[in-house]
Amino acid sequence: MKRLLLIAYLFCAQNIFAQELTAVQYVEKYKELAIREMKRMGVPAAITLAQGILESESGNSVLVKKSNNHFGIKCKTSWTAGGVSHDDDATGECFRVYKTAEDSYRDHSNFLRNNQRYGNLFTLDITDYKGWAYGLKKAGYATNPRYPEIVISNIEKYNLQQYTLGAAANAPKYDASQFDDDAKEENKVILENDEANLSTLDVSNTVVKVNGTKCVLANKGTSLLFIATKNNIALSKLLEFNELAEDGLLAKDQYVFLQKKDKIGDREFYLTQKGESAFDVAQKSGIQLQYLLDYNKLSENRILPTGTKLLLKPKDKINTSQKNNLHTVASKEGLYSIAKKYNITVDQLRTWNLLTSDSLRIGQQLKISE
Numbered sequence: 001m002k003r004l005l006l007i008a009y010l011f012c013a014q015n016i017f018a019q020e021l022t023a024v025q026y027v028e029k030y031k032e033l034a035i036r037e038m039k040r041m042g043v044p045a046a047i048t049l050a051q052g053i054l055e056s057e058s059g060n061s062v063l064v065k066k067s068n069n070h071f072g073i074k075c076k077t078s079w080t081a082g083g084v085s086h087d088d089d090a091t092g093e094c095f096r097v098y099k100t101a102e103d104s105y106r107d108h109s110n111f112l113r114n115n116q117r118y119g120n121l122f123t124l125d126i127t128d129y130k131g132w133a134y135g136l137k138k139a140g141y142a143t144n145p146r147y148p149e150i151v152i153s154n155i156e157k158y159n160l161q162q163y164t165l166g167a168a169a170n171a172p173k174y175d176a177s178q179f180d181d182d183a184k185e186e187n188k189v190i191l192e193n194d195e196a197n198l199s200t201l202d203v204s205n206t207v208v209k210v211n212g213t214k215c216v217l218a219n220k221g222t223s224l225l226f227i228a229t230k231n232n233i234a235l236s237k238l239l240e241f242n243e244l245a246e247d248g249l250l251a252k253d254q255y256v257f258l259q260k261k262d263k264i265g266d267r268e269f270y271l272t273q274k275g276e277s278a279f280d281v282a283q284k285s286g287i288q289l290q291y292l293l294d295y296n297k298l299s300e301n302r303i304l305p306t307g308t309k310l311l312l313k314p315k316d317k318i319n320t321s322q323k324n325n326l327h328t329v330a331s332k333e334g335l336y337s338i339a340k341k342y343n344i345t346v347d348q349l350r351t352w353n354l355l356t357s358d359s360l361r362i363g364q365q366l367k368i369s370e
Contacts, residue, residue, distance in 0.1 A: 026058040027158055028358075030070075031336070033105040035167050041109035042122055042172045045163035047132045048108065050154035054147075059101075062086070068098040071108040072142075126171050127164055129155050159358075162334025166341075169266065172208050207231075207258065211266045211286030215257040222250045231258055243279070243289050255283050263291045265312025271343045272308040277301055285312050309369075329364040342368045 034045040055072040056064045067084045075083045075094035082097035098104040124131045133148040228238040241257045278301045282289040295311040352367040
């Protein structure tokens with residue numbers, strides 16, 4: 001009997017151990033959430049993942065298992081949802097409870113974005129992970145004196161910076177002077193930018209950059225005159241910047257530029273999505289429509305077949321390796337940032353290059369198309 005009990009105990013222990021995530025598995029599981037939150041609220045994906053690894057013990061902590069709380073956020077007086085008792089700096093402290101890990105990631109972004117004491121973080125360059133790490137400690141996020149060093153170590157050890165760099169162009173910029181502690185939901189800026197899915201935005205306050213040019217994300221049905229008025233720009237200039245003939249209501253969610261767009265894109269090409277026209281691509285890529293048409297020998301703006309490869313630069317500005325459908329891996333580059341650069345997916349990169357892991361070496365050449 002004792003032998004049977006021992007075998008059963010060892011079997012259960014093995015199952016429990018097998019269910020624990022490594023840091024690498026944790027990153028793989030939650031990196032898309034971190035990237036999406038970066039696009040929505042402007043918290044660097046590398047910082048979010050590094051904090052998640054530390055605060056949740058790579059998703060294996062007791063707190064995570066009983067509350068889905070990946071970032072150790074305590075209840076506070078403003079928290080009206082569920083809480084759970086957990087020992088931390090003191091015995092039996094109240095920590096927030098979430099239905100899912102996704103809810104925890106969203107609340108982490110909201111917590112930083114809408115709390116006045118973290119406002120200065122959003123004035124930093126979004127790629128400055130060391131500044132963010134030390135800034136979090138200075139603002140009182142954690143009591144551990146080595147908190148910044150641990151966060152930085154996680155970022156560098158697991159190459160988390162690749163996820164920030166890959167999405168940096170799509171991250172929103174905020175005016176820190178407008179941050180309010182525990183802001184009401186109706187005053188929060190929500191930015192969901194998944195290329196083809198652009199959501200609600202207060203166009204009077206939030207300006208982002210696409211290809212180095214200032215613009216706002218506006219909803220379908222928004223008046224161009226309203227956008228021009230709110231941003232103190234003459235309507236005629238707004239129409240000129242966006243290559244539009246007349247005022248009216250937007251037919252779809254899209255970028256509306258507040259400056260003249262550039263003549264070339266910040267990457268070599270773009271693969272069209274279903275129902276996209278040349279104009280749609282020009283707006284998404286932040287380049288002037290006529291130049292896009294010229295680069296691709298198109299005579300007019302029209303709907304293009306899904307998956308059409310459009311050059312965003314003249315051919316003489318695309319280097320030889322890219323002409324040969326190859327990319328040479330540079331320092332600190334990862335699969336996500338490379339895929340983002342060429343408007344392809346990480347899975348495509350893995351398939352075309354027969355990759356079995358996300359590890360890359362400097363100088364390695366990768367196929368960027370079939």
